[in-house]
Amino acid sequence: MIYVDGLVKSFGNLEVLKGISTDVKPGEVVAVIGPSGSGKSTFLRCLNLLEQPTRGTIRISGRDLTSKNADIRAARQEIGMVFQHFHLFPHLTVLGNLTYAPMKVKGFGKAQAEEQAQKLLRRVGLSDKAGAYPSSLSGGQKQRVAIARALAMEPRLMLFDEPTSALDPEMVKEVLDVMKDLAKSGMTMVVVTHEMGFAREVADRVLFLDQGVLIEEGRPDTFFSAPKTSRAKDFLEKVL
Amino acid sequence: MNLDFSQMTPYIPYMLEGIWVTLKFVFVALLIGALLGTLLALFKISGPVPLRAFAIAYTSVFRGTPLILQLMLIYFAVPQLTGYDITPFLSAIAAFGLNSAAYISEIIRAGIQAVDKGQVEAAQALGIPYRAMMKDIILPQAFKNILPALMNEVITLTKESALVSTIGYLDLMRRAQVVGASMYRQFEPLLFVGLIYWILVMILTLIGRRIERRLKASDIR
Numbered sequence: 001m002i003y004v005d006g007l008v009k010s011f012g013n014l015e016v017l018k019g020i021s022t023d024v025k026p027g028e029v030v031a032v033i034g035p036s037g038s039g040k041s042t043f044l045r046c047l048n049l050l051e052q053p054t055r056g057t058i059r060i061s062g063r064d065l066t067s068k069n070a071d072i073r074a075a076r077q078e079i080g081m082v083f084q085h086f087h088l089f090p091h092l093t094v095l096g097n098l099t100y101a102p103m104k105v106k107g108f109g110k111a112q113a114e115e116q117a118q119k120l121l122r123r124v125g126l127s128d129k130a131g132a133y134p135s136s137l138s139g140g141q142k143q144r145v146a147i148a149r150a151l152a153m154e155p156r157l158m159l160f161d162e163p164t165s166a167l168d169p170e171m172v173k174e175v176l177d178v179m180k181d182l183a184k185s186g187m188t189m190v191v192v193t194h195e196m197g198f199a200r201e202v203a204d205r206v207l208f209l210d211q212g213v214l215i216e217e218g219r220p221d222t223f224f225s226a227p228k229t230s231r232a233k234d235f236l237e238k239v240l
Numbered sequence: 241m242n243l244d245f246s247q248m249t250p251y252i253p254y255m256l257e258g259i260w261v262t263l264k265f266v267f268v269a270l271l272i273g274a275l276l277g278t279l280l281a282l283f284k285i286s287g288p289v290p291l292r293a294f295a296i297a298y299t300s301v302f303r304g305t306p307l308i309l310q311l312m313l314i315y316f317a318v319p320q321l322t323g324y325d326i327t328p329f330l331s332a333i334a335a336f337g338l339n340s341a342a343y344i345s346e347i348i349r350a351g352i353q354a355v356d357k358g359q360v361e362a363a364q365a366l367g368i369p370y371r372a373m374m375k376d377i378i379l380p381q382a383f384k385n386i387l388p389a390l391m392n393e394v395i396t397l398t399k400e401s402a403l404v405s406t407i408g409y410l411d412l413m414r415r416a417q418v419v420g421a422s423m424y425r426q427f428e429p430l431l432f433v434g435l436i437y438w439i440l441v442m443i444l445t446l447i448g449r450r451i452e453r454r455l456k457a458s459d460i461r
Contacts, residue, residue, distance in 0.1 A: 087362035
């Protein structure tokens, strides 16, 4: 599904990613963890080219995103993204947020887009909020709408950039529950997160990044109970 | 006190006609300014380097020199250089349109850049094309930031429009001078058009407030 080889990203002289190579299989849920500044968000943002990679190859479902003539917009339509700060469109209703891109980009009719939106809102438990504007929603509700908005494009892959980091503690669970549900449904997911509980429970594999290097990867049970590297050990001691 | 408005009575319809003359050219100038200003703002934000440089130089020149100079240049230089005898009306809309484009481009640029960068990223991540993103996602949000400053520009333009009296365009201001000259009384007609300018600006202010309030109301919901 995702194939990353030798991914390097520099901002000016600062090399944030120093050659990351990994791949993600269809249906796999991968948690990306690491200290802040480790480059995990940059890594995720490179996967849908919100950051332009400096060097290296990224292929997503066979499509080479890093080649010169890659159709970036077509690729992005297959990749859903959920941001830390939601980034819902504030001047559109919840329904408008969910229907705009499918209508504009995928050519859905209004009725079709709205029917699909209602279905997704039921799935994230917000059927009653279709007519509401984002400003009237809680953080947890906003993030669930954001997930539904991304799903409305029927992506083959979902990227989550610290989806619960901007939430009040009591709202983290409702968002994680939606994500768990999504993982169970077989969606391929890459999740940058500080929620070690989620990584341990839901992820099929954990990537541990530090200072732009993929230090260690493995199944969550072995990674969390017996990390191989001392840097992962240090990190886990601090966060667990 | 030696104020006598009664002598002015026969001239009042003539001066009132000036309202339409003034509004007509302010409106056209504003339209040009808004269209050109939007274009310049987009150049500044996301244009290729030559267009960006042009937009910046344009703004610098038109904001950096007096409006009356630009007006005179257009009115006098065009006939001298090209032989085309430009009318005061055309000179006026050209000078005011080109000038306000510079100001409006800055207003719009600031308004667009004040929209959260995350909005662009969210739109990009959904695969929304650039034009649709600008039209449906970014500009509607920018408009809220832009409106107060834009109203200010409209008001300034309405008042500064009196400058065109210097090239003989028969606007409100010029008509007051004409009436003053034929009555040998300047004070009354000047006061009269002063009152009209003030009323025009008050109307514009009220319209602006009403639009702003409507936009705000959609915030709370």
